[in-house]
Amino acid sequence: MSAFERHRSFTQLIEFEIEPHQQEALVSxxxxxxxxxAQGYGGFLSASVQASDDGRRVLNYLQWQTREAGEAAFQRFESGEQDFWQLILAHQAKTVTFGSFQVRASIARSHDDALHCHMLG
Known part of the structure; x- marks a missing residue:
């Protein structure tokens, strides 16, 4: 693996379509x-849970150091180790959409308030 490839992070996006009364419980x-x-898997970088204003959608964003780290964690979800499918059933998700993305560019503000853009080809 080249140095270029090692610096690409991997993102998993999981979008849930639900009834509004399920949103807070699903977010939690x-x-x-x-x-x-974050505690149990190597390669974990960050996560966020976002909710739509209409209460009908929740987006789970998971960022990993490598595609392999993200895929290994998701395989454990599928095997029931993290009760992912139970989570879907418990919150009566109408639709669950999965997406995987390789980070190609990122923009961040540094400690001196300057913006830095990293293009990864």
């Missing part, structure tokens, strides 16, 4: 699950 469950991932 995903936040707890993300914390378990």
């Amino acid at each position: 469950a995903l936040a707890a699950q993300s914390e378990r991932l």
Whole structure:
């Protein structure tokens, strides 16, 4: 693996379509699950849980150092180790959409308030 490839992070996006009364409970469950991932899986970088204003969608964003780290964690989800499918059933998700993305560019503000853009080809 080249140095270029090693610096690309991997992002998993999971979008849930739910009834509005399920949103807060799903957000809490995903936040707890993300914390378990942070503690239990190598290669974890960050996570966020976002909710739509209409209450019908929740987006779980998981960022990993490598594609392999993200895929290994997701395989454990599928095997029931993290009760991912139970989470879907418990919150009566109508639709769950999965997406995987390789980070190609990132923009961040540094400690001196300057913006830095990293293009990864």
